[in-house]
Amino acid sequence: MATAQLTTLSISTRNLASFQGLRPSEAAKFGPSVGHLTVGTGLSQRSFKGLVVKAATIVTPKYTSIKPLGDRVLVKIQTAEEKTGGGILLPTTAQTKPQGGEVVAIGEGKTAGNTKVDLSVKTGNQVVYSKYAGTELEFNGSKHLILKDDDIVGILETDDVKDLKPLNDRVLIKVAEAEEKTAGGLLLTEATKEKPSIGTVIAVGPGTVDEEGKSKPLSLTPGSTVLYSKYAGNDFKGKDGLEYIALRASDVIAILS
Secondary structure, X not given: OOEXXXXXXXXOHHHHOOOOOOOOOOOEEEOOOOOOEEEOOOOOOOOOOOOOOEOOEEOOOOOOOOXXXXXXXXXXXXXXXXXXXXXOXXXXXXXXXXXXXXXXXXXOOEEEOOEXXXXXXXXOOEEEEOOOOOEXXXXXXXXXXXXXXXXXXXXXXXXXXXXXXXXOOEEEEEEOOOOOEOOOOOEOOOOOOOXXXXXXXXXXXXXXXXXXXXXXXXXXXXXXXXXXXXOOOEEEEOOOOOEEEEEEHHHEEEEEO
């Protein structure tokens, strides 16, 4: 089974709360060999022997197909970018973890009450999914992800997030640009600009399905200016250089006018 060496770019101490002495505010890093974890600034050096991080579940070659069940979907993960836009080769630790791929198999759907509800995606769709969703596995030499239909954010058939078609109760929002100056006129650096929680709705999903299988459309409409939860959703940068976020409608707090 494959193992992986992780750095602070790919793991946070929030996920290691079970190790006494680690706090979310401290840095954590792996040493040269897998199975040795050292704790960085502010803590005494410690080792946690026997810690092995698995990169993915391996499906042995004797299996020739994977059939998702129920409302689950099998997605072939797109390859991470190995170079920057300027052609600079990125080390493995600096490569952007992909959040998209191609649907290669789907389950039979789910049942709500006495109604069968079809899945929102089809085989061949290019999709974007939630950051930490699903179970990753390696099959036929490629990385795949099995996740629920509800964990898929939207369908994206181009390379521009503006064209994202949100699914279910998801909403695509263009984030308002951060203030360039303070109220006193001081110019803000990129690091000190406060991330806004206001934006314009670009597209909305078809809505949710209730317990009886009936569709419930969302109350939001494209063009609305909204206030949303600060740490919700998935962030993207469009080809126009602007920031976008895809989140659930329930994470939208208010409509501004």
